[in-house]
Amino acid sequence: MVELTRIYTKGGDKGKTSLSSGQRVDKDDLRVCAYGSVDEANSVLGVARLYLDSELDPLIGRIQNDLFDVGADLATPEGDYEWEPIRVTSSQVDWLEAQIDALNADLEPLKSFVLPGGTPASANLHVARAVVRRAERELVTLLRQDDSVNRSCLRYLNRLSDLLFVIARSINFGTAGDVLWEPQKHR
Numbered sequence: 001m002v003e004l005t006r007i008y009t010k011g012g013d014k015g016k017t018s019l020s021s022g023q024r025v026d027k028d029d030l031r032v033c034a035y036g037s038v039d040e041a042n043s044v045l046g047v048a049r050l051y052l053d054s055e056l057d058p059l060i061g062r063i064q065n066d067l068f069d070v071g072a073d074l075a076t077p078e079g080d081y082e083w084e085p086i087r088v089t090s091s092q093v094d095w096l097e098a099q100i101d102a103l104n105a106d107l108e109p110l111k112s113f114v115l116p117g118g119t120p121a122s123a124n125l126h127v128a129r130a131v132v133r134r135a136e137r138e139l140v141t142l143l144r145q146d147d148s149v150n151r152s153c154l155r156y157l158n159r160l161s162d163l164l165f166v167i168a169r170s171i172n173f174g175t176a177g178d179v180l181w182e183p184q185k186h187r
Contacts, residue, residue, distance in 0.1 A: 020076040020085070030142040031149075035074040037135035038157075041128045042067040048124035056121075056167065059099065063160065066092055070153050074139070078148040088152040096159040103166045107173055113181040114165075118172035125171070129164035132157055 011017070016024045017032060025032060042064050049060050072086040116126030136157040143149050172178050 020072065021079055021081070023077070030138065030145060031074055031077070034135055034138040034142050035071040037131055037138055038067055038071045038074065041131040041135060042071075044124055044128040044131055048121050048128060051119065051121035051124065052171075056171070059167070062095075063163075066156070067160075070156055073150050073153050074142075077146070087150055088156050090152055090155075093152060093155045093159055096156065096163050100159065100163050100166050103163075103170045107166070107169055110178075111180075114169065115179040115181050116168075117179040118168070118176045122168040122171045122176075125164045125168040129161045129168070132161040132164065136161065 012027060015027050017027050017029075018024055019031065045060055045064050045067070049057055049064075052060060066088075069086050069092070070088055073088050076085040116130075117123050136154065139149070139154050139157060143151070143154065169178055
């Protein structure tokens, strides 16, 4: 259970922050950067939800909750704890794959790359997708430094970016249609 009685601690004023383990690290530590990008993606998803219909809102709500699991996992290095650390599981990745398959089944095959845009919801989902891809790249760098990091986090982020792409396409399919790249259109 989380209980926050004070929002500011002044502990970060010198460029340090605490991991879940209590270990102090630099605010630009690879681990902090990775879960910071996960947090940023979650925030963009919060904006996207402002534009979603009620059918997709619970889907994004679950993703937002799972992204907190990803962040908690990344903020908790391997170690012995008096509490059970939160870890991303393969069942969370499997759930994303099932959502991708279900939503993609109704979409036309792509014949061009898709430009971010369309509806406000789709545009924000594309922003979230790009931020998730950054988190994924940062996590790959972290994994090179610390191979004890839970690889399910990497799998989760990889599938999530795919799902966000498919959700954005699905929303546009039902309204404005995909915004397609037209190579060298303005030569």
